[in-house]
Amino acid sequence: MTPPEAQPLIIDQNSLLADCCREWLQLPFVAVDTEFVRTETFFPIAGLIQIGDGERAFLIDPLAITDWSPLVTLLQSPNVVKVLHACSEDLEVFQHLCGALPAPLFDTQLAAAYLGMDFSMSYSRLVSSLLGIELPKDETRSDWLQRPLSARQLQYAADDTVHLAQIYQLLAPRLAEAGMTEWLLEDAADLVAAAQVMVEPAQAYRRVKQAWRLKPAELAILQVLCDWRERAARQRDVARNRLVREATLCPLAQRQPDSLQALARFEDMHPRTVRQDGQTILDLIRQGQAVPEAQWPQPLPEPLPADANRLLKTLRKVGQRQADRLGMASEIMLRKKVLEAMVRTGYPCGPYRLPDELTGWRRELMGEELLALANQFASKGESA
Known part of the structure; x- marks a missing residue:
């Protein structure tokens, strides 16, 4: 647990965030974590941003802060290493919250794998293995958008970055001694680059798992459906599967229902979808059927035999x-x-x-x- 002399500082004012960021810019590294909610939305909703300086934890309240420019400067500073663990979802949080991503980035999950520990090691296992601390699990599914946050939530969030800083201080020298620091930073930079790429709606059909089974004429319908699904999910800020489940997309393109009654008979087709978007889906299918043969997508690569x-x-x-x-x-x-x-x-x-x-x-x-x-x-x- 965090020692009493290092109780977390809650940052809920723009001026305080600016002051802290100026101090953090003088450090060699900061430990960074996020707590967020993403049950029904397309974009993650930030509930808390945690920063650790190696001695103390700082908890930034995203529901109170309105000026993120000081944090953007910190995230993008080439002189401060940002330490995160298994950070793909955290990157999405920052991209949506302030339009900036942490670089240079040191991912402790990657570092553990580089040093011969298990691949994809969870944070709790890494803390247990390196620090001998068993983390409580009762706050992992907390409501991080409630206010006020409970004392247990605040302590749990603060401990995360305290331990993360300790892990970095253990792993970084070992990685440097092995001559792998640049390799890790290269991999982490690839993660950041990938997080900056949004799926082109017109190419979203290529990500559907069973799309390789479809004929070109069916792919034309799938492409139209996925294009709409991607755009609508972002515009409404709802999860893609709340509009149309992925498992339903290929059957729609193959069976091509022409009435709401036929649409409602599809497995995994939620009645809400039929009510709200059923006619739109039928119109999209007709639109896909009308695509000229010369514009049909090429068949997708089959799985390797x-x-x-x-x-x-x-x-x-x-x-x-x-x-x-x-x-x-x-x-x-x-x-x-x-x-x-x-x-x-x-x-x-x-x-x-x-x-x-x-x-x-x-x-x-x-x-x-x-x-x-x-x-x-x-x-x-x-x-x-």
């Missing part, structure tokens, strides 16, 4: 050997999506090339070996 697993395993061993040599978690060395992207460049007969997804230090470390192995595999006819 089972035969490709032999090549995937061969390539995966390269990453495993390098991870073992460096004492890293093997999952972080070569991601599944990178391996699959490489196999797709030449399967089944080659020649293969390095995919765009293989970047930075991984490309330098393993690129030539992966390429040689893949093309050797093809020349032997093993992937046929």
Whole structure:
């Protein structure tokens, strides 16, 4: 728990936030966490922003602050490392709250994997492993938008950044000694870059899991439906699945109902959706049916066949050997999506090339070996 002499400071005035940010800009790092609510909305609603300076916790009230420019300056300062854990959702919070993302970023979950601890290690497990502290779980699903926040909520939130700073001070020197700090910062920068990219509504259909099963004429309908769903979800600030569940999208494009009664018979089609948007959905289906053949989307890539697993395993061993040599978690060395992207460049007969997804230090470390192995595999006819 936070020691009595370091009780958290609640920041609920613009002037106080500005003063604190000026002080934090002089530090080598700050620990950062967020508490938010995102049950029915498209965008996360920030309930609390926590900052730790290594000695004390500061709790920023997003419901009271109106000028975020000092925090933006801190988040974007190249001289202050921002320490977060498993930060993808936190990045969304900051992007929506103030239009800025933390950089340089040090993700302690990534750092743990780099140092050979479990891949995707939870924050509570990391605190337990490194600090010997068992975190309470009773506040993880609190209502962070209620006011006033309870004493237990405030203590829980404050402890998060106190412990996060302690973890950073343990992991950062070990990472530097292993010569992996720049690698970690490179990976973290990729996370920040990805968080800045919003899905183009016209391309949203490509993310639907079963879309590869559809014919081009059906994909034209799916594209129209997903375009509307993406735009409407953002405009109304509601979760995509509250409009139309993803599992319903492909059946809609395939069966193409032409009445509200037929629409209502779809599994997972909520009656609210039929009432509020049923006619719109029917109109969208007709719009998709009217797309000229020349404008139909191309078929999406099918999942790799089972035969490709032999090549995937061969390539995966390269990453495993390098991870073992460096004492890293093997999952972080070569991601599944990178391996699959490489196999797709030449399967089944080659020649293969390095995919765009293989970047930075991984490309330098393993690129030539992966390429040689893949093309050797093809020349032997093993992937046929």
